[in-house]
Amino acid sequence: MSLFQSPSALPGISANHARLLVNAGIYNIGILRETLKKDLWTNTIPGIGDNTGSKIVYAMYNAEIIDDSFEAYKEVSDRKYCFAKYARLREEAENLKN
Secondary structure, rough: OOOOOOHHHHOOHHHHHHHHHHHHOEEEEEEEEOOOOOOOOOHHHOOHHHHHHHHHHHHHHOOOOOOOOOOOHHHHHHHHHHHHHHHHHHHHHHHHHH
């Protein structure tokens, strides 16, 4: 059983984001864990977009509530990798111009 019972207790989830989760019916970690299994889960929660969703996924991962086999974690990691790669390529292109 998880040490954390509500999303607001997880380090990395702000009080405002926890409130948005509760307003969407996600009032405990078990429901949040099940929600992360759904495709495009952030689209179902008003006020929670991809960036905040990524923070929530990492908070769940860091609290060892989910692991790297969760599709939501893989998507967040892939997105972070793609953004980092794009930023690096853009920086290299800028350096070539100079």
